[in-house]
Amino acid sequence: MNQDAFYSLSEQLCAGLRGDEHLFCSLDAESSDFVRLNRNRIRQAGAVRSAVLGLNLISGARQAEAACDLSGELEQDLTLARGLLARLRERLAHVPDDPYLNYSTEPSLSDCWVGETPPDAGAAVADLLTAAAGLDLVGIWASGEISTGLASSIGHRHWHASTSFNLDWSAYLEADKAVKASYSGLTWEPGVLAEKLEAMRQGLAVMARPARVITPGRYRAYLAPAAVAELMGMLAWGGFDLKSHRTRQTPLLKLIRGERAFDPRVTIREEQARGLTPVFTGEGFIQPGRVTLIDQGRFGHCLVDARDAKEYGEPVNAAGGSPASVGLAPGDLATADVLARLDTGLWIGNLWYCNWSDPNDARVTGMTRFGTWWVEQGRIEAPVKVMRFDDSLYHLLGDRLEGLTTERDLLMDPQTYEGRSTESALLPGVLVGGIELAL
C-alpha cells in the first residue's frame, strides 16, 4: 500500500467519527522477497506482500485499539476498517477512563524515503551463489520495501519508507565450524560481496586448523562488534525502559542505586537521527534525534513511550522501551592493534542465545558461536569449540573493560519476526581483561 492510498483510507475513516472522537491510523506494510539458502543452493524462496492497519479510537479519556490486514482495495478495506471501528466504538462504552491515555494534540508532518530501487532479488541471489561456489553457504536474503505510516483525525501525517536488502549468511567447514557475515544496504555492489566472501574463505582456512578445547575459567577476550550487539540486546531488555526502572525490574537496578558501575568509557545512546527507523511514535509524537542512555558509565536517561510518560510524568522520547538505533561510543583502540593488545586469549566473533542468568546483577549467560579463535601472543592460533559464558555486564563493561575500538560497525538487524526489522546498531569491538566461561 502506498502513501496516498493510506492517507486516503485514513481520511475516509476519520470522516465517519462522531462527537469528541479522535482516531489514529497506523500502517505497517512490506513487499519483500525472501530466499532461504543452504549448501549454496536455494532451499525455499518466495514473496510476501502485507499491509497491517492499526486503529486507535479515542473518546474523551477512553481508548481502544484494533489491527487488521489490508487487501489494498480501498472499498473492501474501508468496509473492514469501518466494521472494526464500530466494534471499538461499542467497547468504549464498557471500558473505564484510561488515566495513561496520551497522544499528541498538535498536527505534525514528516516524510522520509530511504533508498530507491531494490536490487533484483533473483539476479542478486544468482550472483551470490556463483561467487560463493565451493562454499557451504547457508542463510537468508531479504529485500524490498518497508513502509510505516501514521495519520490521525488531529492532522498527523507521517511516512517512513525504506527500500533495502539484507543478506545474512554463514559458511561452514564442518559440524559447528563456521564463519559468519552480513551484507545489507541500499545499493547492491558485487565488489563488496566479493570482498566479504574472500574474508570468509580466509576465516575458513583458519577454521580448518584443529579446534582448541578450553576449560571453564576466566579468559582475556576481544568481543567483535557482532558479539557486542548481543550484549547491547540484553541491555535493551529492560535496561532502559522507564517502566522497568520505576517498577525496579531493570537489570540495571544496582547501577541506578549506585552499587555497581560501568567504566567511564561506556556511553550508550539511542540514535534515532540515524534515520533508519520512523521518527514518529504511534501517538503522533516526534522522537528526539539522540537520547543518552549511559553517560560515561553512569545512567543517563530512560526511554519513555507515550503511555509511560503519562503514568510517570516524563516527556515522551521514544516509541517504545527498547532502543531501535543503539550506538556505543567508540574508544581509542585501533582495530589493527586488537590482536597485539589481546596478546593471549579469545577473539570472539559472535555470541548467541544470551539470557539473564541473574538479572539483579546484570549477569548474562550465552554461547560463543561462529568465528571464535584462540589467540596466543598476538597471533590467531586455532578455532575454539563453542563455550558458554556467564558473567556480569558490570565486569565486561566495567572493571574488566580494557578498551573499545576506534572503528565501529553498522549492523542492520536481520530479524523478520514481525516483518522485516529496520533496527540497527553502531558498535565498536570491546577488549576485556576477563570473561567467565562456565561450560
Next chain:
Amino acid sequence: MDRLHQIAERFAAAAPACDYWTLRLVDEESEHLAVRQGVVEPSALGASLGAMVTLVVGGGVGYGATSDLSPAGLRAAADQALGWAARHAWLGLFDAAHYPRSALRADYRGPVAEPWEAMSLPDKLLLLQEANQALALDERIVDWSAWLAYRRVQQLLVTSDGGQIAQIWTYVSPGLAAVANAGSQTQRRHGGGADWAQQGGLERIGAVGLLADAPRVAEEAIALLTAPECPRDTRDLILTPGQMVLQIHESIGHPLELDRILGDERNYAGTSFVTPEMFGTYRYGSELLNVTFDPTVPGELVSGAADDDGTPSRREYLIRNGILERPLGGVLSQARSGLPGTANARACAWDRPPIDRMANINLEPGEGTLDALIARVELGILMDTNRSWSIDDSRNKFQFGCELGRLIVDGELKGLVRNPGYRGISAEFWRRLDGVGGPATREVRGVQNCGKGEPNQSVYVGHATPPALFRSVAVFGGVE
C-alpha cells in the same frame, strides 16, 4: 470458514498451469485484555486474513503470500510463486518432485466448552480487576498485572490433488504476574495460567485458577525476596512440569528437528548434536525416557488433523526406553534425508512457509506421585517456572533458570531458595533421568513463543509432561 471456501473455489477455478499447487488461507482473530496496577490497559482487537500460494513447476517450487484475496491479488501471488519456482528449478537444493503432495480431506475443530463471547467485556474486565487486586498484597509488590488473551485461527488448505483440510484452533490464555522488590533484589512470579496454555474457551480460566492463584503468586514473589540464594554445587534436581516443558523443548524437541540436522537452520536457530546415523541406536537418555510426537492429546496446543503440507497427523514415538527412534521432519525433509519423520511442517501464519517444527512433543508418564519422587532425594532442589533459557547452536550445552527453588533434604521439601539455575549437556543430562511421575502428575502445557526459521517464525508448541527427577546436576544461584 465459508468465506475461506469461497476464496479457495475462486482460486481453484483459475489456478495457474503447474505440476502441483496449494492454497493455504488463514483467518485469525484475537483480543487482548489486561489490568495492571488496577488500571485497564487499552484493549486490542486483531483480525488477520491472508493466503499463501505455493506452486511446483518445472522441477522448482516457490511461494507467494498476500493479504489481497481478490482474484487479481491471488493471481499476482501465484505469479510471484512462479517466478521463484523458476529460480528454484535452476538453483534449488532439491528436486521439487520431492515436494509433498496431499489429497487428504479432513476437518479439525479444537475443544471449546465455553465460547469467548459467552462472557461480556465488562465481566471479563471485572474478573481481571479482581485477580489484579488480589496480587497487591503489600508495598513490596511493586508491579502486578492480570490478563486474558483470546486467539482463534481458522485455516483452510486446498491442493490441486483434491486435498481440503479445514482446521480451527481456539485459545484462551489467562495469566498473572507479580513483581516484588526490596532494595536491589527484585523477584517475579507468574501464575494463573501464564505458562499453562492449552486450546479451549473460557473454561480455561477456571481450569488454571486465574483468581484463586493470585495470592500464591504474590506471596511467593515476596517470600523469594528474603530467601537464601540457591546453593552452587552438584546435587539432585526435580523439575516441575512448568520447567520440564522448557527442558523437553530445548534439549529434545529442537535437536530432533530434521531441518536442523539437514543444515537448513545453521545460520540462525542452529544445527543439532544429533546426526542421521544415531536414529535407531543412540541412547538419548535413561530407560525412563519415552518421548512422543502426539497430535491426539485433547486440548494440547498443536493437536489437529494435519500439518501445513497436508500430511495427516499421527502419534509417533521419538524416543522409546531411552533409545532415539525418529526425528521431527515433514515429508520433504524425510525425502531429503531418507529418514522417517512426523507430520510437523508448520507455518506461523499466512505469510510464512511451512518448515519443520515441533508440534506436541510429550514426555510419557512413569509411575508415582511428586511426593514419591521427592522422597527419593537425599539432598536436592525442586525448581519451578522457567525464567531464563540459553542453549548452544547444537542444542547441547544449556543453562536454564527458574523463578522458584525449594530445597529437598532427606526426602522432604524444605525452604525456598531464590535465583535457582542449573546447567548441563543434553547428550548427558537425560541419562541422569531417574524418575518420572505417573499419569496423575502429567500436565498438558506448552510454549507460545517458539522462534525459528528464516524468515523468522514464532509458533505455539505443546508439551505434556509429568515432573521428573535428575541425579547429580550442577546448580547455582544469584550473584557470584
